Structure formats: C-alpha cells, structure tokens
Amino acid sequence: MSLLDLITRRNTASLLAVLLALGASGCSGLLGLLPEPVHVDRIRTAAEQEYRRCDAEPIDPRVFGSGVVESVTPLYRYVQTGSNREARLHGAELRLHPLPGMTAELMMRTLSCRSARLVLGRVEGSPNEPYWLPDGWVKIDVRSDDGSFVVALEGEDLPEAKDVLARAQAFRAAQ
Amino acid sequence: MPKTSTRTPFCGALACVLLMTPLAGAQEPATPPSAPAPPTAPVSPPAPAQASVIAPPASASLPPTPVPPAANAEAPEKPSEPFAFGDFSWLNGANRQSKAILDTPAFTGSFLLDVNYTASAANPIDNTVVGSTALSRNNEVTLAFVGFGGDFHVDHARGRLMTQFGLRSTIVPRNDNSANRGQFDLSTALRYISEVNGGYHWDVLHGVNLDAGIFMSYIGLFSYDNFENWMYLPSFTSDNTPWFFNGLRLQIFTSDKLKIEPWLINGWQSYGKFNEMPGFGAQILWRPVEWFSFNSNDYVGWDTQDAPGRMRFHTDNSVEARYFRAEKPGAIFSKAAFSLTGDFGGESGDGVVPWGGTGTEYHCSTTTPCTQQFASWMAYNRFWFFGDHFAWTTGGGMMHNPGRYLVLAPTGNASPVPQPLNVAPASQPFDMSPGTQFDAFDYETGFQYMPDEHTTWDLEVNHRQASVPYFAGHGGVTSPDGYTTTTTPKGWAPDLVKGDTRIIVALLVRF
Numbered sequence: 001m002s003l004l005d006l007i008t009r010r011n012t013a014s015l016l017a018v019l020l021a022l023g024a025s026g027c028s029g030l031l032g033l034l035p036e037p038v039h040v041d042r043i044r045t046a047a048e049q050e051y052r053r054c055d056a057e058p059i060d061p062r063v064f065g066s067g068v069v070e071s072v073t074p075l076y077r078y079v080q081t082g083s084n085r086e087a088r089l090h091g092a093e094l095r096l097h098p099l100p101g102m103t104a105e106l107m108m109r110t111l112s113c114r115s116a117r118l119v120l121g122r123v124e125g126s127p128n129e130p131y132w133l134p135d136g137w138v139k140i141d142v143r144s145d146d147g148s149f150v151v152a153l154e155g156e157d158l159p160e161a162k163d164v165l166a167r168a169q170a171f172r173a174a175q
Numbered sequence: 176m177p178k179t180s181t182r183t184p185f186c187g188a189l190a191c192v193l194l195m196t197p198l199a200g201a202q203e204p205a206t207p208p209s210a211p212a213p214p215t216a217p218v219s220p221p222a223p224a225q226a227s228v229i230a231p232p233a234s235a236s237l238p239p240t241p242v243p244p245a246a247n248a249e250a251p252e253k254p255s256e257p258f259a260f261g262d263f264s265w266l267n268g269a270n271r272q273s274k275a276i277l278d279t280p281a282f283t284g285s286f287l288l289d290v291n292y293t294a295s296a297a298n299p300i301d302n303t304v305v306g307s308t309a310l311s312r313n314n315e316v317t318l319a320f321v322g323f324g325g326d327f328h329v330d331h332a333r334g335r336l337m338t339q340f341g342l343r344s345t346i347v348p349r350n351d352n353s354a355n356r357g358q359f360d361l362s363t364a365l366r367y368i369s370e371v372n373g374g375y376h377w378d379v380l381h382g383v384n385l386d387a388g389i390f391m392s393y394i395g396l397f398s399y400d401n402f403e404n405w406m407y408l409p410s411f412t413s414d415n416t417p418w419f420f421n422g423l424r425l426q427i428f429t430s431d432k433l434k435i436e437p438w439l440i441n442g443w444q445s446y447g448k449f450n451e452m453p454g455f456g457a458q459i460l461w462r463p464v465e466w467f468s469f470n471s472n473d474y475v476g477w478d479t480q481d482a483p484g485r486m487r488f489h490t491d492n493s494v495e496a497r498y499f500r501a502e503k504p505g506a507i508f509s510k511a512a513f514s515l516t517g518d519f520g521g522e523s524g525d526g527v528v529p530w531g532g533t534g535t536e537y538h539c540s541t542t543t544p545c546t547q548q549f550a551s552w553m554a555y556n557r558f559w560f561f562g563d564h565f566a567w568t569t570g571g572g573m574m575h576n577p578g579r580y581l582v583l584a585p586t587g588n589a590s591p592v593p594q595p596l597n598v599a600p601a602s603q604p605f606d607m608s609p610g611t612q613f614d615a616f617d618y619e620t621g622f623q624y625m626p627d628e629h630t631t632w633d634l635e636v637n638h639r640q641a642s643v644p645y646f647a648g649h650g651g652v653t654s655p656d657g658y659t660t661t662t663t664p665k666g667w668a669p670d671l672v673k674g675d676t677r678i679i680v681a682l683l684v685r686f
Binding site for chain 1: 253398
C-alpha cells in the first residue's frame with residue numbers, strides 16, 4: 001500500500017501513523033546527516049593558528065595598541081531577502097595607521113598570532129582588545145587600502161558580532 | 176554608537192507608528208550595544224603548541240619608527256543599517272542566510288532553484304493542480320522555479336535583476352488579465368523576469384531608496400521565493416494576493432527598525448493597467464526588537480476590466496513573534512515562533528459594494544449591488560530543532576470571498592480567464608461573476624531539513640476545502656483523457672471537487 005493509496009482511501013488514522021513514522025524515521029535518519037557544530041573549537045583552532053601563524057621574533061607591541069586605530073565601523077555583509085538587499089552585522093572593521101615595514105600579509109599573520117595567543121592565555125591583552133573574545137572566536141582578515149590597513153574582525157554569530165564591535169569601539173575610545 | 180531616529184513624523188496617518196519608534200529603541204539597545212566589561216581571565220592554555228617555528232620574515236620586528244598618532248577628529252558616524260541590529264533569520268518570508276557567496280562592492284549575486292513533487296488524493300488524470308501559484312503539476316517532478324541574477328550597487332545607483340524560468344513563469348502571469356489590454360503581449364515579454372528594478376539611494380535618515388520596475392509584493396507575508404518560507408504551499412491569504420507590482424516604490428528607513436514604503440503601481444499584480452487610474456499603496460515594516468516583526472500592506476486600485484468605476488481596497492497585516500530561543504547554540508529544541516496574518520478588503524462601484532449588497536448573481540447593478548469582499552486569516556507555528564537544522568511547521572487559514580475576485584482561476588476547460596480572440600475559450604468556465612460566493616479553509620503541517628544555509632528539503636501535507644467545487648478531481652480539467660490534444664465531446668465537464676488533500680516534497684537551493 002502506497003502513501004498515495006492511504007490518502008486516496010482517506011484512512012486518516014493510517015495516514016497519520018505513516019506520517020508520524022516518516023517524520024520520526026526521517027528525523028532519526030537525518031540526525032546522522034547533521035553537519036558539524038557551527039561553532040569552532042576555539043582552543044584547538046587557536047593552537048592550530050598559533051602553530052601556523054606565530055614565529056619566534058618578537059613583535060613591536062604598538063601594533064596591538066589602540067594608538068594605531070584610526071577608526072572603527074560596523075562590518076556588514078549583505079544578502080537579498082524579500083524584496084530588499086539587507087545588511088547583516090558580522091563584527092567590526094578597524095582602519096589602522098600605516099606602519100613602517102608592515103604589509104597586509106604580515107599584519108594578518110601578526111594579528112592572527114596575537115589572537116591565538118590571547119585565546120590560549122599565553123599573553124595578556126589590553127582591556128577590550130578586539131582581536132579575540134574571551135568565549136568566542138574572531139576571524140581576522142586584513143587588506144591594504146589607500147596606505148592604511150583595514151582589519152575585518154568577524155564573530156561567529158550576531159551576539160559575537162555585537163561583542164566584537166562593542167569591544168573594538170571601546171578599544172578605540174581608550175586612546 | 177548609531178542613533179535611534181527621533182525625527183519628527185512627516186505623515187499623520189503613520190504618526191503612531193513613527194512615534195513608537197523611539198520607544199522601541201528604548202526596549203533594546205541599538206547596534207552596537209554598550210561596551211562590555213574588560214575581558215575575563217583567559218582560559219587555561221592547553222599544552223604548548225608544537226615547537227616548530229616558522230622562520231620570521233625580515234620585517235617581523237618593526238623598526239623603531241614612531242607610530243603616527245591617531246587622528247583626533249572623529250569621522251561623522253554613518254547611521255546603522257536597517258534591521259541589522261538583530262537576527263531576523265527566523266522570520267517567515269525572510270532569508271535565513273547570513274551572507275551571500277558572491278558579494279562584491281558592485282554586485283551581489285543570487286541563484287534560486289525550486290523543484291517540487293506533489294501527489295493529490297484525487298490523482299487527476301491530467302496531472303494538473305488547480306488553485307495554487309506554488310504548485311502546478313501533480314504526480315510529476317516539477318521545476319517550479321529557477322532564477323539567477325542579483326543586485327547591482329555602485330555609489331548611489333542600484334539595480335536588481337532576477338530571471339524566472341520554470342512553471343512559475345506560466346502560473347503567475349496567467350492570473351493577470353491586464354496583459355490582454357492592447358498589444359505587445361506583456362505576458363510573454365515579462366514572464367521570464369521575476370524582479371527587475373533600478374533606482375537611487377540617498378544617505379538620508381537610515382536610507383531612502385526610489386526604485387522603478389517590477390518588484391516583489393509582501394501582501395500575504397509569504398515570500399515569492401519559497402526558500403524564505405516556513406511552508407511550501409501557503410494558505411489562501413498569501414496564495415491569492417499579489418506576488419509582484421509593476422511601478423514605483425519609495426523606501427524610507429526612518430530608523431534601523433522601521434521602513435515606510437509607498438507605491439505607485441499599475442495595479443494588483445498586473446503588468447499593465449485595467450483602467451485609467453494607477454494603484455496606490457504602502458508597506459510599513461516595523462521590527463522594534465529582534466523577536467518581533469509587524470508588517471502592514473495597504474492598497475487602493477481600480478483592477479476590473481470594463482469597470483472603471485470599481486475601486487478595490489485591501490489591507491494585509493501580519494505579526495510574527497519568536498517566543499523561544501535556546502541559549503546554547505546547537506540545542507535540540509532551538510527556537511519557536513508564530514505568525515498571524517489577517518486581511519480585509521473589498522470592491523465598490525459599478526454594481527458591487529464591499530458589504531451590505533442586495534443584488535444576486537446576474538442581477539448586480541448600481542441600484543441592487545452585490546457584495547464583493549475578501550476577509551481572511553492564516554496562522555502558523557514553527558519549532559526549530561538541532562541547531563535550526565530541522566523545523567516543524569503547522570498552520571492554516573480561512574478565506575471568505577463573495578464575488579470571487581481574488582479566487583485563483585481554475586485552468587484548462589474550467590478556466591474563466593478571458594482568452595484572446597484566436598484562442599478557444601474554456602468549455603465550462605468556473606463562475607467568477609459578481610454575486611457568487613466562495614469560502615474556503617486549509618490546514619497543513621510539514622518538516623524542513625536545512626543542512627546548511629543554502630539548502631532546504633521540505634515535506635508537507637496539506638488539506639484544502641472549499642464551499643463550492645473548485646479543486647481538480649480525478650477527471651481533471653483538460654479533456655476525457657487528460658491531454659490538450661483530445662477533443663472534449665459535448666457534455667463533458669471538468670471534474671471539480673470541493674476538497675484537496677496532498678503531500679508535497681520540495682528541494683530549495685539558494686546561493
């Protein structure tokens with residue numbers, strides 16, 4: 001007997017039973033297909049990042065200071081939703097003063113290393129330093145723009161994005 | 176910190192909503208929240224990472240050049256982006272995605288795919304679904320919609336193009352009789368475009384946009400893009416109200432919580448105009464907090480062929496509330512929300528009145544007008560599970576439409592849609608005259624599996640019931656054997672029935 005037969009015969013009880021069974025088996029079967037948790041294992045990721053990004057040379061601590069922060073703006077990504085293109089808050093965008101000898105790639109390595117070490121507790125950050133979160137993970141991207149560095153700091157979800165932005169603004173205000 | 180707008184309301188009719196905006200701002204901090212306390216002590220580190228050290232680049236250690244001091248002058252703060260202060264991915268009729276795959280400073284791309292399979296208890300011999308704009312073919316895998324395009328945005332100029340292929344390029348334009356007015360075949364010219372508009376953006380308030388072209392309507396809450404909806408087959412309140420408008424819209428974001436959007440359009444989901452007057456309308460979208468959304472759409476137009484004095488009005492109002500959200504990401508029971516929508520409208524003039532009519536079918540006149548109104552509601556509840564990867568939605572609604580002016584016309588030999596002179600009319604058209612009656616209800620439940628931000632698998636069961644024979648019965652609406660190539664003998668009639676029960680399976684992909 002097919003599902004269609006059940007519907008055709010209007011056997012409501014049988015139909016409900018089949019639907020419940022389908023739903024239950026579907027749910028249990030699909031559980032195996034559930035993707036990995038969205039949130040990263042921050043300690044493991046930090047350890048991997050430290051291994052890949054950090055080197056033995058000391059870094060001038062002014063790179064991490066608030067003094068180089070020129071401005072802080074919200075970091076938005078855009079999606080089409082309904083009849084509009086809507087912004088989604090993802091974190092903060094910091095514009096940093098150009099630094100002698102520093103390239104975007106090197107800045108990316110430096111900040112990523114810093115972030116990993118802050119998460120792992122190997123160094124102590126200044127208050128509200130936005131390159132890490134005490135209980136989250138900050139994705140860092142750096143590009144050059146008109147001689148400055150633009151650092152995109154992205155949280156994993158909206159609460160983290162708000163945290164990152166608030167910390168970055170407080171960090172900038174502490175100058 | 177972005178400011179909540181406290182500008183003076185500029186329109187008396189909207190004053191209460193505008194005045195509530197600053198209050199709404201007080202309920203929840205605008206983006207971003209106030210600065211947090213200094214971070215807590217770092218977590219205990221694990222064993223040190225492997226000692227292998229990358230060779231330092233030559234410039235790893237900075238020369239002792241002084242770092243330039245930070246600029247003291249604060250740059251003017253840009254107003255916060257509308258509705259970005261909260262996570263509205265739970266809303267019915269909104270995109271749950273957090274970012275587009277292809278997003279550049281000049282272009283944000285989109286690709287949509289919608290494939291469905293539906294099986295009706297009646298199993299009509301012509302595999303045809305009657306009374307839906309989401310479903311078209313029965314017992315067949317159907318490419319309902321595939322479209323690609325995106326948004327162009329350069330400086331203040333903006334544009335959107337979304338193509339439309341698949342069955343929806345037929346089943347939606349067929350409901351628009353305005354294309355029969357005059358020449359140049361509007362339906363053919365425009366059926367493969369679901370949205371195309373261009374306009375200009377002003378950095379005023381939290382943004383003001385003026386767009387012209389074809390744009391989506393949100394009368395009836397559900398989105399035209401099924402990827403954004405809680406259910407695949409919406410209730411009558413959504414299915415029987417417009418999916419698009421052709422004209423102008425002005426979007427005014429008075430704050431990051433409120434949009435006011437007046438329209439000047441050709442008509443009620445029409446490519447052209449039925450009469451001389453255009454249609455007027457507006458949308459008010461208010462999201463004061465992350466867990467609540469209010470949407471009102473209001474319309475006035477003249478949308479009846481050969482009845483220039485017949486005015487249509489319609490109000491559509493929806494509230495949506497998320498009443499539960501788990502604190503822990505990935506929780507087994509992660510979210511719960513409901514939506515409630517109520518519509519009321521009517522037509523007045525040229526032999527009909529919105530209420531209190533004394534006429535009967537075929538005897539509607541200005542002295543004995545017939546009642547022509549639309550009253551409906553729909554309600555849905557949705558539970559999300561396993562970190563929002565599963566969802567279970569249940570809902571339904573009712574509609575009351577004397578005069579049947581918003582009933583979706585049956586197709587085939589039951590079609591009352593006027594045909595060009597070179598096309599044979601239907602042999603037994605469904606009666607949609609003033610003075611007729613139509614009442615219907617539906618209920619449905621369904622599961623959605625959303626393995627990622629781009630994919631939705633949908634399984635649902637739906638039952639619809641009408642007060643008159645309306646849905647496709649086993650005999651179908653085409654011909655004795657179900658084919659359009661078979662002549663219908665004298666006396667043959669489409670098989671319309673009062674009830675329709677079906678299962679729906681759909682795959683929805685969006686990039």
